[in-house]
Amino acid sequence: SAVISQKPSRDICQRGTSLTIQCQVDSQVTMMFWYRQQPGQSLTLIATANQGSEATYESGFVIDKFPISRPNLTFSTLTVSNMSPEDSSIYLCSVRTGVDKNIQYFGAGTRLSVL
Amino acid sequence: AQRVTQPEKLLSVFKGAPVELKCNYSYSGSPELFWYVQYSRQRLQLLLRHISRESIKGFTADLNKGETSFHLKKPFAQEEDSAMYYCALSGPQTGANNLFFGTGTRLTVIP
Numbered sequence: 001s002a003v004i005s006q007k008p009s010r011d012i013c014q015r016g017t018s019l020t021i022q023c024q025v026d027s028q029v030t031m032m033f034w035y036r037q038q039p040g041q042s043l044t045l046i047a048t049a050n051q052g053s054e055a056t057y058e059s060g061f062v063i064d065k066f067p068i069s070r071p072n073l074t075f076s077t078l079t080v081s082n083m084s085p086e087d088s089s090i091y092l093c094s095v096r097t098g099v100d101k102n103i104q105y106f107g108a109g110t111r112l113s114v115l
Numbered sequence: 116a117q118r119v120t121q122p123e124k125l126l127s128v129f130k131g132a133p134v135e136l137k138c139n140y141s142y143s144g145s146p147e148l149f150w151y152v153q154y155s156r157q158r159l160q161l162l163l164r165h166i167s168r169e170s171i172k173g174f175t176a177d178l179n180k181g182e183t184s185f186h187l188k189k190p191f192a193q194e195e196d197s198a199m200y201y202c203a204l205s206g207p208q209t210g211a212n213n214l215f216f217g218t219g220t221r222l223t224v225i226p
Contacts, residue, residue: 004158042119042201042216043159058213092159102147102205104214106159 002027002097006107013083013114020079021110023093028073033094033104034066043092049076083114117142119202119217127223128192136187136220138176138202146206148178148185149214153199162187162200172196192224 003026013019023032034046046066047057055068069077080087093107118141128134140146150162163171165178165185176187185202202217 040218042218043214044216045213048213103161103164105161108158 002029002095002105004093004095004105004107006093006110008110009108010111011113013112015084015114017083018079018081019083019112020077021091021093023076023078023107025074025095025097027097029095029097030073031096032070032076033096034068034076034078035092035094035106037090037092037109039088046078046091049078080112083112085114088112088114117146117204117206117215119204119215121200121202121217121220123220124218125221125223127225129225130194131191134189134192134196134222134224136200136202136222138185138187138217140183140185140202140204142183142204142206144206146204148176149203149205150174150176150185150187151201151203151216153201154195155198159201192222194224194226197222197224 005024007022011019032049035043036046037043045058046061047055047068049055049068049070051070051073065081067079090109090111092109094104096104120139122137148165151159152162153159163169174187174189176185178185199219199221201219203214205214
């Protein structure tokens with residue numbers, strides 16, 4: 001298994017500002033994932049963060065809006081840029097690790113509210 | 116395109132009653148199916164997956180390829196089963212590393 005620490009756990013931000021969310025894992029992992037869960041909706045993958053290369057973004061998500069860093073095998077950040085109220089969501093960090101690479105582990109999430 | 120449908124947003128059952136959380140999927144090929152659970156104030160975690168064919172916390176789920184379903188069942192619900200349950204699938208068409216989630220069902224077990 002993996003222990004994932006995500007911070008902040010929640011924040012309230014003003015429109016037009018940016019917030020950086022941090023994700024720390026207790027073991028080295030090749031791939032880290034960032035999900036968004038909008039109110040009443042399911043989890044949607046934003047991007048896959050690979051160490052040593054650019055993040056891979058899913059359709060509908062762009063690097064300018066959601067820049068991601070992955071400086072090493074245990075850490076990643078997701079920035080939500082130029083926020084608007086539509087960005088109010090829970091943002092989740094996730095990893096696959098261990099023998100069975102098909103099992104994903106999730107952080108506790110960051111609850112973001114944009115005023 | 117892939118799709119995971121959980122028709123019930125909310126489901127309430129009495130303690131000791133059987134419970135079934137429905138999940139239907141649409142996918143061209145052979146996906147892997149999962150159930151994830153989120154208890155109150157806890158993070159999302161894997162409950163079970165179809166290839167394991169296990170019973171976890173009394174829950175089972177059988178993949179029915181003919182009906183494209185992966186319903187989660189438990190014969191006798193317990194209060195501690197109250198949680199949010201998500202059905203998810205993974206496969207080549209979801210992207211090599213993507214879990215595709217349903218919208219979730221909130222299960223409440225009434226004492």
